[in-house]
Every structure is written in structure tokens, then in C-alpha cells.
Amino acid sequence: xxxxxxxxxxxxxxxxxxxxxxxxxxxxxxxxxxxxxxxxxxxxxxxxxxxxxxxxxxxxxxxxxxxxxxxxxxxxxxxxxxxxxxxxxxxxxxxxxxxxxxxxxxxxxxxxxxxxxxxxxxxxxxxxxxxxxxxxxxxxxxxxxxxxxxxxxxxxxxxxxxxxxxxxxxxxxxxxxxxxxxxxxxxxxxxxxxxxxxxxxxxxxxxxxxxxxxxxxxxxxxxxxxxxxxxxxxxxxxxxxxxxxxxxxxxxxxxxxxxxxxxxxxxxxxxxxxxxxxxxxxxxxxxxxxxxxxxxxxxxxxxxxxxxxxxxxxxxxxxxxxxxxxxxxxxxxxxxxxxxxxxxxxxxxxxxxxxxxxxxxxxxxxxxxxxxxxxxxxx
Ligand code: KG4
Ligand code: ZN
Numbered sequence: 001x002x003x004x005x006x007x008x009x010x011x012x013x014x015x016x017x018x019x020x021x022x023x024x025x026x027x028x029x030x031x032x033x034x035x036x037x038x039x040x041x042x043x044x045x046x047x048x049x050x051x052x053x054x055x056x057x058x059x060x061x062x063x064x065x066x067x068x069x070x071x072x073x074x075x076x077x078x079x080x081x082x083x084x085x086x087x088x089x090x091x092x093x094x095x096x097x098x099x100x101x102x103x104x105x106x107x108x109x110x111x112x113x114x115x116x117x118x119x120x121x122x123x124x125x126x127x128x129x130x131x132x133x134x135x136x137x138x139x140x141x142x143x144x145x146x147x148x149x150x151x152x153x154x155x156x157x158x159x160x161x162x163x164x165x166x167x168x169x170x171x172x173x174x175x176x177x178x179x180x181x182x183x184x185x186x187x188x189x190x191x192x193x194x195x196x197x198x199x200x201x202x203x204x205x206x207x208x209x210x211x212x213x214x215x216x217x218x219x220x221x222x223x224x225x226x227x228x229x230x231x232x233x234x235x236x237x238x239x240x241x242x243x244x245x246x247x248x249x250x251x252x253x254x255x256x257x258x259x260x261x262x263x264x265x266x267x268x269x270x271x272x273x274x275x276x277x278x279x280x281x282x283x284x285x286x287x288x289x290x291x292x293x294x295x296x297x298x299x300x301x302x303x304x305x306x307x308x309x310x311x312x313x314x315x316x317x318x319x320x321x322x323x324x325x326x327x328x329x330x331x332x333x334x335x336x337x338x339x340x341x342x343x344x345x346x347x348x349x350x351x352x353x354x355x356x357x358x359x360x361x362x363x364x365x366x367x368x369x370x371x372x373x374x375x376x377x378x379x
Contacts (some may be wrong), residue, residue, distance in 0.1 A: 008081045008360060011069065011105070012353025013062075015098030016090025016118045017149060018042075018049045020061035021349035022069035024080070028124075028357030029131040033072030034343070034350040037061040040196060045262075047189045055093035062101050069349070077109055084114040084356020086121065087366070088373030090149070095372035103368055112365040114356040118347075119145055119378045120166065123156060124358070125351035126311035129340040137338050138309045142172070142301045146294060146322075147314030147346075148181030148196070150174075151231050153301045154378060156311065166358030169379025172301045173229025180290055181316045183233035187240050187286055191250075191279065192257035194266055202319050203268045205287040208280035215281045217243045219289035221296065229297050229304070236289050240282065253279060291321045299329060310337045317345040 007026050014021040023034035039057045043049045070077065085102030088095060106113035122145045130137050140157040152174040159168040178186065181198055188197020193204075219239055224230040244250045257274045265271070275283075294316075302310060312326065317339055330337040344351060359365075 008357060009073075009075065009079055010082045010084050010114070010353045010356045010360060011066070011080050012116070012349040012351070012356055013066065013083065013085045013098045013102050014118070014121070014347060014349040014352045015058045015062065015094050016086045016088070017094060017347060018054050018057075019347040020058050020065050020098075021347060021352075022066040023349035023353050024069055024073035024075060025128075025350055025353035025357065028354045029128060031128070031132070031350045032075070033069045034348055035065050035069045035072065036348050037065050044195045047195050048185060049091070051091045051093055054091055055097055058094050058097035062097055066101070066105075077105070080109060080111055082106070082112045082114055082356060082360050083109070084116050084353050084359065085370075086118045086352050087115040087370055088117065088376030090118055090372070090374065092372045092374050099370055099372055103370060107368065112360065113367075113370065114359040114364060115366040115370055116352045116355045116359065117376050117378055118352075119150065119152070119376075120355045121351040122147070122150075122313040123154070123167065123311065124354040125313045125340040125344045125348070126338045128351060128354045129344055130338050137311060137336065139167070140305060140307050141309035141311050142298065142305055142307055143311040143313065144294065144298050145314045146180050146312070146316040148185060149179055150314060151179045151233070151294075153229055153297060155301070155305045155307070164359070164362050164364040165379070166355065166362070171377065171379060172304065173227055173231065173297055175231040175233060176224060177232055177234035178237060180231070180233055180294060181314070183237045183290060184316070186237050190241055190244060191283070192254035192261065193271060194261035198316060198319065200266070200268065200271060201283050201287060202321070204272065204275060204280060205284040206320060207268075207272060208284035214277070215285035216247070216278045217282065217285060219285060222289075222293050229301055231293060231297060233290065233293075236286060240286055243282065250279065287319075287321055291319065291325055294322055295325045295329060298326070299333075302333070302335060308333070308335050310335045312337065312339045313345055315346045318342045
């Protein structure tokens with residue numbers, strides 16, 4: 001192809017939720033820079049993302065974040081070949097900040113603007129990391145995207161050469177209610193651990209294993225009527241809520257943790273001493289239940305599709321128990337499994353630039369009418 005002789009440098013822009021991110025990626029695989037401004041500190045006191053605050057912060061951050069990405073890449077705007085921007089799914093007000101910036105920049109530079117589906121970005125994150133390690137995931141593959149906003153299983157295959165899409169997707173299952181990360185965040189909030197909940201519950205669950213804390217309650221596997229590959233996490237979350245309500249002995253330690261978190265003491269070292277064995281056991285049982293459902297559905301999807309490549313992406317892909325269980329399963333079943341590093345699992349713009357590169361090769365360009373889409377399925 002004509003373009004392959006020249007390096008293609010794409011600026012990716014991501015603003016779909018609570019991270020303002022920009023990155024420059026060369027040829028869809030070499031990350032020249034990746035800058036992420038997280039808004040966690042702003043949303044923390046509300047226990048979740050507040051859409052109005054998120055768009056305001058994106059407005060504040062977009063210019064400095066892009067500038068830093070360009071500086072880190074050592075490039076001027078004229079060195080860019082295209083601008084890729086997330087156009088959905090996500091918070092419309094947040095998406096519009098990135099889209100408006102991307103449109104303006106692409107127009108001013110007279111470069112193509114490439115619309116990117118955020119979920120395709122997560123798929124590309126798994127490829128990006130593999131490329132950096134010199135390996136190439138074989139398609140078709142099963143991809144689990146598991147984050148605070150999404151829990152979805154896809155079959156990913158090569159797409160036809162004339163398709164505007166990089167890959168052909170078949171959605172195999174998705175959550176019917178909460179995303180897995182959302183369940184982590186809600187359970188953490190109700191137990192007084194603050195936001196976001198995933199990292200601290202993950203660390204505490206590991207402590208519960210070493211302290212061999214007994215689970216005060218057991219959660220059975222979740223069954224979903226209809227599609228067995230669909231997920232449902234709100235039942236586990238509600239079971240934790242009822243368990244805590246029925247056991248008043250939790251209240252005092254929850255209150256102490258809430259105070260500690262409000263005072264900025266959020267680390268494992270701060271919070272572990274404020275957890276009873278019973279709480280550690282509860283956290284471990286919650287994590288075990290979530291991980292079991294993710295693992296079993298992913299396994300069933302792999303069987304259904306008859307593939308042996310598995311891609312895992314999204315913030316919850318950083319979960320240590322999920323990684324350990326999936327790696328065990330991969331070793332047992334002979335799967336090749338690809339997890340991006342933590343920086344590429346969570347929302348970032350390098351994955352958007354990588355997805356945009358595939359769009360660039362297929363001339364999937366947007367005009368100035370590009371709009372934000374709150375929901376935007378893949379495939
Ligand atoms: O991909 P991401 O940065 O943003 C979304 O698109 O949502 O994912 C953030 C989510 C949050 O819900 C957070 O609690 C969860 O990922 N998370 C984790 C872990 N690290 C982050 N969940 C479980 N275990 C972790 N280690
Ligand atoms: Zn995401």
C-alpha cells in the first residue's frame with residue numbers, strides 16, 4: 001500500500017468519560033506520547049462521575065493535554081497526518097469537547113478527521129501492547145471489554161478489505177445492568193472505601209486471602225435468562241447492600257472509613273487497619289463472584305466461537321484476581337491471552353490513535369457534521 005512507505009502519525013483524542021487524554025501514535029503501533037488527565041479527584045466526593053463537572057473539566061484540560069502530548073512526542077502540529085477522536089459511546093457533553101477540538105484542529109491543519117468508537121479503542125489497546133512486544137494476536141478472537149462503563153464480549157474477526165471498519169465484530173454478550181467496574185465502585189461506596197472502588201477492593205481481597213478471612217456470606221453464580229453470555233452485576237451489589245443492612249456491626253467501621261477517606265487517607269495502609277475480618281471476607285467474596293462470572297462467560301464465549309485468542313481490555317482488566325484466573329484458564333485450555341498494561345487498559349488516547357490508524361488506512365473520514373453519540377454499538 002502506498003501509505004506504508006511513509007510513517008503515519010496520528011493524534012488521538014479521548015474525552016468520553018472522566019479522562020481527558022491525548023496521544024501521538026506512529027503507524028498505529030509506536031506510542032510517541034500518551035497523556036491522561038484524570039478527573040478522579042473532582043468526582044470522588046460525589047462517589048461517581050458527575051456529567052456536568054466532567055464536561056467542564058474536559059474544557060479546561062483539552063488544550064494543555066494536547067499540547068503536552070505534542071511536546072512529549074517532539075512534534076509540531078504540521079507533522080501530524082490525521083486527527084482521531086472518540087465520538088461515542090460516552091457522555092455527550094464530554095464527547096463534544098474532544099470532537100469540537102478535533103474538528104477544529106483537523107480543519108485548521110487540513111488533515112483528515114477520523115471518528116473512533118471508544119470500544120474499538122479498547123480492542124485496539126490489546127493489539128497495541130502486543131505489537132510493542134513484537135507479537136500479533138491471531139484473529140478471530142474473543143475480546144472482553146470490562147470497565148466502569150462497559151462489560152461486553154465480542155468476537156473480533158478480520159473485516160472485508162472494503163469495509164470502513166478495522167474489524168468485524170459480533171457481540172456475544174453484555175451486561176444487562178451495571179458494568180463490572182460500576183459494581184466495584186458502588187460496593188466500595190457502600191462499604192465506605194470511596195471512589196473509584198476497584199483498586200482498593202482488589203487490594204483488600206488479596207489481604208483477605210492471606211488472612212484467610214471467612215466469607216460472612218456466599219454469592220452463587222449469576223444466571224441470566226435468554227443469552228447465557230450476558231452479564232448481570234446489580235444482583236451481587238444488592239446482595240452486599242442487604243447483607244450490610246442486616247448486620248449492624250458493619251456500621252461503625254464504615255463510618256470510620258468514610259471519615260478516613262474524606263480526610264484523604266485512601267491507601268491500603270490507611271484502610272486495612274479499619275477493616276474487620278468480616279469485611280475482608282465480604283470483599284473477597286464479592287470479588288470472587290464478579291471474577292467468576294467474567295471468567296465463566298469469557299470461557300463459554302471462547303468455546304462458542306471455537307477460537308483460542310483472548311483479548312482483555314478496560315479498567316477492570318487491571319484486577320489481579322481476574323488476571324490470575326484468566327491466565328490459569330488460558331494455560332489449561334491453550335489460549336493465547338493478551339492484556340494491555342494498566343496504562344493502556346484504562347481510558348487513554350493511544351488506543352484511540354491506534355484505532356484511528358486503521359480508520360485512516362480505510363479512508364474512514366468524518367466531515368464537520370460529526371456528532372457525539374451516547375450509545376454506539378460496535379458492529
Ligand atoms: O476503563 P476505565 O478507566 O474507565 C471506564 O471506561 O470506565 O475503568 C475504570 C473502572 C472503575 O470502575 C474502577 O473501579 C475499575 O475500572 N477498576 C478496577 C480495578 N482498577 C480499576 N476494578 C477492579 N479491580 C481493579 N484493580
Ligand atoms: Zn473505556
